[in-house]
Amino acid sequence: MINGPRWMVLLGLLIGAPAVAAAAFALAPAGSPWPLRLALGALATGVFFLWLRSLRAAPESTGLKRPLFFAALLAGACAPALVRWYFDPYGMWDGMAIWNARARAYAEAFSAGQPFVWSRPEWNHPGYPPALPLTLAAASLAGGWGEWLPIAFACALLVGTTGLIYSAFTVNAAALKAWPFALCAASLPGLSIIASDLGADYPLAFGLAAACRLALPFSDQPGGRWNAVLFGALCAWMIQLKNEGAMLALCAGALFVMMRWTRAELTSNLTAGTGVAAGFALLAAYKAVAPDPEAMPGEVADFLTRLLIPANYLQPAAALLQFHALHLFGLGALLVYHVFRNGRMTALAPIAAVHGAYMLIFVVTSYDQAWHIRTAFNRIQTTLWPAALIIAGYSFAHPQVSRAAWLTRFVRRSKEAHAPETLESAR
Amino acid sequence: MRNRITGLALFAIAWTVMLVLYAQQYKHDEESRYMNAAARELATFAGRIPYGARVCLQTTRAAAADLRGAALYALPGREIFVGAPDASLPDDCYRFAAGESVPPAAPGRDPAPALIEFLTIGNEK
Numbered sequence: 284m285i286n287g288p289r290w291m292v293l294l295g296l297l298i299g300a301p302a303v304a305a306a307a308f309a310l311a312p313a314g315s316p317w318p319l320r321l322a323l324g325a326l327a328t329g330v331f332f333l334w335l336r337s338l339r340a341a342p343e344s345t346g347l348k349r350p351l352f353f354a355a356l357l358a359g360a361c362a363p364a365l366v367r368w369y370f371d372p373y374g375m376w377d378g379m380a381i382w383n384a385r386a387r388a389y390a391e392a393f394s395a396g397q398p399f400v401w402s403r404p405e406w407n408h409p410g411y412p413p414a415l416p417l418t419l420a421a422a423s424l425a426g427g428w429g430e431w432l433p434i435a436f437a438c439a440l441l442v443g444t445t446g447l448i449y450s451a452f453t454v455n456a457a458a459l460k461a462w463p464f465a466l467c468a469a470s471l472p473g474l475s476i477i478a479s480d481l482g483a484d485y486p487l488a489f490g491l492a493a494a495c496r497l498a499l500p501f502s503d504q505p506g507g508r509w510n511a512v513l514f515g516a517l518c519a520w521m522i523q524l525k526n527e528g529a530m531l532a533l534c535a536g537a538l539f540v541m542m543r544w545t546r547a548e549l550t551s552n553l554t555a556g557t558g559v560a561a562g563f564a565l566l567a568a569y570k571a572v573a574p575d576p577e578a579m580p581g582e583v584a585d586f587l588t589r590l591l592i593p594a595n596y597l598q599p600a601a602a603l604l605q606f607h608a609l610h611l612f613g614l615g616a617l618l619v620y621h622v623f624r625n626g627r628m629t630a631l632a633p634i635a636a637v638h639g640a641y642m643l644i645f646v647v648t649s650y651d652q653a654w655h656i657r658t659a660f661n662r663i664q665t666t667l668w669p670a671a672l673i674i675a676g677y678s679f680a681h682p683q684v685s686r687a688a689w690l691t692r693f694v695r696r697s698k699e700a701h702a703p704e705t706l707e708s709a710r
Numbered sequence: 711m712r713n714r715i716t717g718l719a720l721f722a723i724a725w726t727v728m729l730v731l732y733a734q735q736y737k738h739d740e741e742s743r744y745m746n747a748a749a750r751e752l753a754t755f756a757g758r759i760p761y762g763a764r765v766c767l768q769t770t771r772a773a774a775a776d777l778r779g780a781a782l783y784a785l786p787g788r789e790i791f792v793g794a795p796d797a798s799l800p801d802d803c804y805r806f807a808a809g810e811s812v813p814p815a816a817p818g819r820d821p822a823p824a825l826i827e828f829l830t831i832g833n834e835k
Contacts (some may be wrong), residue, residue, distance in 0.1 A: 312792025355718070371746040373783060379745055388786040391761075403790060406778050430750065463717055472732040532768055546826055 290443075290450050294493050295331070297443050298520055302414065303331045305421035316343045320393070321424060322448055323557050347453045352462055353445070359470025360445045361438070364479035382415050383433050383518050389420035390428045404574045412566060414523030417485045433481045440489045441478050444669050445469065447492050451676025454501050458680035461621070464509030468618065468672055473610045477665050483525040484666050490521040490528070491607040492669035494535035499630060499677045511551040514539060515558015521561030527592055527663060529566065530640060532559050534633040535670075541629060557632060572638050583651035589647045602660045610661050611668070626683030630674045634667050642665075745780045752784035764789040 291424040304324035373379045384407055392399040401409055419432055452458045452465040478485040497504075506508065518535055538561050540552055589595050607615045622631050634638035641663055648655045759765055765788045767777055774792045782791045 296754075359725060363732060366729075366733070369741050370813060373746050373780075374751045375739075375742045376776065376779050379749060379783045384779070384782035384786065387783060391786050402787060403778070403782065405783055463721070467722060472728050534728075559717060562779075611753070 290446050290665050291510075293443055293446060294513065298418075298490075298518065299331050300328050301418040301421045302520060303327045305417040311510075317514070320396075322423065331418070334538055347456065347459055347570065349459065351451055352459075352466070355466055356449055356469050357442065359466060360451070360475055361441050363472040363475035364441060364646045367476060367479040372430055372434065372478075373478065375432065376668075378433070378481030378488055379543070381411060381700075383419065383495065385409075385413070385514070386416035386419035386423075388430050389416050390423040392460070393420055393424065394427065398585065401574060403471050408575070410570060410573045410575045411483075411633045412528065412571060414520055414524045415486055430537075435482055437478045437485060440485055441475070444485075444489045444492055445490075447496050448669060448672050449498060450503075451501070454503055454676070454677070454680040457682070458676055459482070461675070461679040463671065464614075464617065466678065468614050468668075468675075471611065471614070471662060473665050476667055477662055480662070482662075483664050487521060487524050487531060488666040488669050490517055490524065491531045491535060491666065492673050493517055494521070494532075495538060495670040495673040498539040498542055501631065501677060503682060507701060508550070508554065510564070511539075511554035511682070512558070513560070515555045518559045519562030522566050523569075523641055524558070527641075527666070529563065530637055532562060534637045536628065537633045541633075579644075579649055583676075585649065586622075586647040590643070595646045595652070598656055599642045599660070602645065602656045603642055603664075606661055610665065612659070615671075618671055622675055622678045623680035627678035627681075630677060631671070634671050638664065638667055638701070697705065712795055745776050748777055748780035748783045752781055756785055758787060759788055761787045761791070766791045789801065 334514070374383070383699060388402060389399055419436060423429075423432055424438065446466060448469045453464060472489075477488065494517045496516060497510055497517065514535075518532040523530045536555060537554050543551055607613065619631065622628055644663075645652065645656050645660060719782070731809050765785060767781055767790065778790070781788075781792065
C-alpha cells in the first residue's frame with residue numbers, strides 16, 4: 284500500500300522520470316539525431332532511478348494499513364473525472380488549446396527530430412511555463428501521441444494525490460479517527476473535475492500537496508538530505524508548471540522553513556531553497572525566449588490603482604463565499620476549525636495567505652472581472668485543497684496542546700493546588 | 711460496525727447528490743461540449759492534411775476561439791485560419807494561402823504546400 288517512504292518513490296516515478304528525460308531530450312546538442320536524444324533521455328532517467336533506489340534506505344513506515352479506506356478515497360476522488368472523460372475526453376479549453384496542444388506539438392517535433400516552432404502563438408499563451416507539455420511529450424516517446432496520454436497522466440496524479448491524502452490520515456490511530464472527514468473532503472467533485480480539465484491546475488494541486496507532505500514533520504517522515512532534495516525538485520517543478528506555481532512554491536518553501544527553523548536543519552533549508560531558486564532561474568530563462576511571456580497584460584500602476592477601488596472587491600468576495608458554500612460545501616470552515624482545535628494553525632498560514640492572494644488577482648485583473656472569475660476562480664482556488672487536507676491530516680496525527688486545552692489544564696491544576704488547603708480548612 | 715456502514719451510506723447519498731449537481735452544471739458547459747465535438751471531427755481530417763499545410767476553418771458559431779483551440783490541438787503543425795461565420799471566408803482563405811499576414815515557413819521545415827482545406831465545423835443544430 285502507498286504509505287511512508289513508498290509514496291516518495293511514487294512521486295519520483297510520476298514527476299521525476301519524465302521531467303528528467305524531457306530535460307535531457309531538450310538539452311541535447313542542437314541538430315543531433317533523435318536516437319541520440321532518446322539515448323540521452325534514457326541515460327538521465329536511469330541515473331534518476333538509481334537515485335530513487337537510495338530513498339528505499341529510509342526507515343519503513345509505521346503507518347496503518349486500511350485498504351478499504353484507500354479504495355473508498357480512490358473511488359470518490361476518481362469517479363467524477365472518469366464520467367466527464369467519457370463525454371469530453373479532450374478536457375476543457377485551457378487543457379486542450381494551451382497545455383495539450385503544445386504537448387502534442389512538442390511530441391511531433393521531437394519524434395520528427397525537428398526544432399519546435401510556435402504555431403499561432405497569439406492563440407494559446409506561449410508564455411505559460413513548459414513543464415506539463417514537456418512531460419507529456421517525453422512520455423509520448425514510448426509509443427507516440429494518443430488522446431489517452433493526458434488522461435493517463437491525470438489518472439496517475441489522481442492516484443498520487445489520493446495516496447498522499449491517505450498516507451497523511453493513516454500515519455497513526457489519532458489521524459485515522461478523522462477518516463470520515465478525509466473521505467468527504469477528498470471526494471468533492473470540484474477537485475476531481477479540475478483533474479478532468481486536463482490542464483495544469485491538478486498537477487499543481489498534486490505538487491503542492493506533495494510538497495506539504497514533505498515539508499511537514501510527520502512521524503513517518505524519513506527527513507534528511509534527500510527529503511530536502513525531493514522537496515526542492517518538486518518546488519522547481521511547480522514553478523515550471525504554471526504561473527501560479529511560483530506563488531505556491533514560495534508558500535511551500537515558507538512552510539518547510541517554518542517547520543525546520545533550527546540550526547541543525549540549516550543544510551535542509553539551504554538545499555530546499557536551492558531547488559526553489561533553480562526553479563525561478565529556469566523560469567526566467569524560459570520567459571526570456573518565449574513569445575508573449577506576460578501572465579496578465581497591464582502596467583503595475585494600473586494594478587495598484589485597481590487595488591484602491593472598493594467596488595473591485597465585491598465580485599471576488601461574492602465568489603469566495605460561493606466557493607466555500609457550493610464548491611467545498613462548507614468543509615473549508617470545518618477544516619480550519621479542526622486545525623485550530625489541534626493547535627496547528629501555523630502550518631495552515633501559508634495556504635491561507637495564498638487563498639487570500641488568489642482573491643487579489645481577481646481584484647486587480649485587467650480582464651473583464653466577471654469573465655475572469657467565472658472561468659478561473661473555483662479552478663485555481665481548488666488547487667489549494669489537497670494541500671490543506673495534508674495539513675489537516677498532520678494536525679489530526681500530531682495535535683499540539685491548543686490554547687483552550689491549555690487553559691482547561693491550567694484551571695484544573697490551580698484547583699488541585701488549592702484542594703489540600705480547602706480540605707484542611709474544612710477540618 | 712453498524713455506525714461505519716451508516717456513515718458510508720450517508721456519505722454515498724450526499725456524494726451522489728453533489729455529483730448530480732455538478733453533472734447538471736457541466737451539461738450546460740457549451741464551450742467544452744463544442745470544443746470536444748470539434749476536436750473529434752477535426753481528428754478525422756488530420757490524416758489527409760499534410761504537416762505544414764494551411765487549413766481554413768469556418769464556424770457558424772459565434773465563438774471562433776473555441777474552434778481555434780480545438781484546431782490547435784487536433785491539427786498540430788498546420789497553419790490554421792479560422793474565418794468568421796460570414797460569406798467573406800473564401801477570400802480570406804485565399805489571401806491566407808497567398809501568404810498574407812501569416813508568418814513565413816519555419817526554418818528547417820518544408821515550405822507549406824499550396825493546399826487549402828475548407829472545413830466547416832460545428833454547425834449549429
